Every structure is written in structure tokens, then in C-alpha cells.
Amino acid sequence: MIDRESKIYIPGHKGLVGSAIVRKFLSEGFSNLILYDSKSFDLRDQKKVEELFETESPEYVIIAAAKVGGILANNLFRAEFIYDNLMIEANLIHNAFKHKVKKLIFLGSSCIYPKITSQPIKEEQLLSGYLEKTNEPYAVAKIAGIKLCENYFRQYDSNFYSVMPTNLYGPNDNFDLKSSHVLPALIRKIHEAKENNADEIEVWGTGKPRREFLYVDDLADAIFYLFENIDARDIYSKNISHLNIGTGQDLSVSELAELIKKTVGYAGNIRYDVTKPDGTPRKLLDVSRIHQLGWKHKTSLEEGIKETYEWFVNNYKL
Secondary structure: OOOOOOOEEOOOOOOHHHHHHHHHHHHOOOOOEEOOOOOOOOOOOHHHHHHHHHHHOOOEEEEOOOOOOOHHHHHHOHHHHHHHHHHHHHHHHHHHHHOOOOEEEEEOOHHHOOOOOOOOEOHHHOOOOOOOHHHHHHHHHHHHHHHHHHHHHHHHOOOEEEEEEOEEEOOOOOOOOOOOOHHHHHHHHHHHHHHOOOOEEEEEOOOOOEEOEEEHHHHHHHHHHHHHHOOHHHHHOOOOOOEEEOOOOOEEHHHHHHHHHHHHOOOOEEEEEOOOOOOOOEEOEOOHHHHHOOOOOOOOHHHHHHHHHHHHHHHOOO
């Protein structure tokens, strides 16, 4: 059991992932959390990040901060996606090393894996093929973060490691249609279509790509479990550079759309724009290792979508 008075720095605490991690740690009795608003504190600024570590002296760090978005955002802002993420993770990981942080967990993304690879995707498949072009800059930045953690461990024995969540969703998600991921985008589109009595909605691509989705509070539960029970040596001793976190279950985008239609209560049609990109054909993570370590997800997709839709209706301002 880690001391509940420990100082834990959670950069990115207001986002989808960070807010779920904060909820989980507060519920487990950790109250000494270091939380800075990204709007007033630029994690790309090396000097400011160093000053933060000198002032606050965090004992543990969980990196949930990142510039994130869906296919459209990844394609439009390619330079920002690689630069911002490289600077954020490099500043945080290096200062965690300099200031002797006891444990650091870095959150990546399943887009780090090759576009075409065997399914489900094992951790060893990192860097085994070409990346999906639409999110290549973001993926390259996240891979760099993984390798930073791994090599601070290998050279300095720093207790730093990375986890790779699958596609996430839940309360506090991004529902902006220009930058959101597929699940929250579908929730908003279908909700607005119902409210406006629209006959149909448009969805990018063919609807055939298959995706895996993890409720964000389940991810927070996994992070907490790993935080208390798993150290870097437990990961790297398996000859892997990171650990997958997911459900081990997937479905097609069209099946997802139908499930959201049912949840929202929308009776219209869905039209697929096949001139738009599909992205990676399939992304299903092999989660056997985290199962062996003692953790499994708890929330079904149906239950998670219901909870997310209720949060959207009650909290999101269109």
C-alpha cells in the first residue's frame, strides 16, 4: 500500500483520462494531488516544468497530458501533434528523472501499432510495420515517450513505464465534431439528429473498420491497480516496452453506430461516406498480460455508452 499522503502529480487532470484518474485516486483516499490547469501552465515550456518539479517535489507522476484528437484533427494539425506531444512528454519524463520521482506511468495510445498487423495486437508488435498515415505524427511522439521511459529504466533504473490504452470514452469526453473520436462524435451526431428530427446522419468511411472501446473509469481503475502493484521491472522483465490495457473485444463502426442509435432512441438512417478515410482496418489489443497481472475491465460497452450519453445530455453545452 502506497502512503495516502504521497504527493502525486497528474498532468492533464482536466481531460477525459486525467479527470477519471483524479476521481479514482480521490475515492481511494489520496488527497495530496498536484493539479495544474493546462490553460495557465504550458507543459511544452521546459523552464516552467522544471520549476514545477523544484517547487512541488512530486513523489509519483501519472502522465495523462497530451494533444489528442480524431482522424480529422490528426490530419489537419500534423506538426502540432508531433511537436506538442514530444515536448510535453520529454519535459515531464526528464524532470521526473532529475528529481528522483519514485514511479512514473506514461499513457500512450493504441495508434502506436502498425496499420497492418496480426490481431489481437501483442506488445511485441510495436515498430514491426508502417504506421497509419493519418495519425503517424501522434503515434511517433507516443512511441518516443515509451522509449524515453524504457531507457531511463535501462540506463538509470528509473521506475518509469508506459501503458497503452485502447480507444477510450466516457464522462468528460470531447464531443467537438472537428476533433473528437468516433464514439463521442456518433453520440453527438445521433443525439442532434434525434433532436432535429433528421431523417439520416452521415458517418465517415465504410463502417467496416473494427474498434475496441474501454470505459475511461475502467482505465483509471487499471492505472490505480498498476500504481499500487506493478513496477517497471515487472514490465521490462517480460521483454516488452509497455503494457496494453483494453477489453479484448471489438466491433465494427457500423455496429457501434447501431448500438448508439438504440441508446439514444433515434429512428433515422445512417449513410456512410465512402469517399472519406476509414483509418486502420482493425485495432484489437491483446490484453492477456494485464489479465495475468490481475486486472480486468468491469464495464460493458452497452453500460458505458448509456453512462456516457447520460453525462452528455446533462453536462455538454451544444
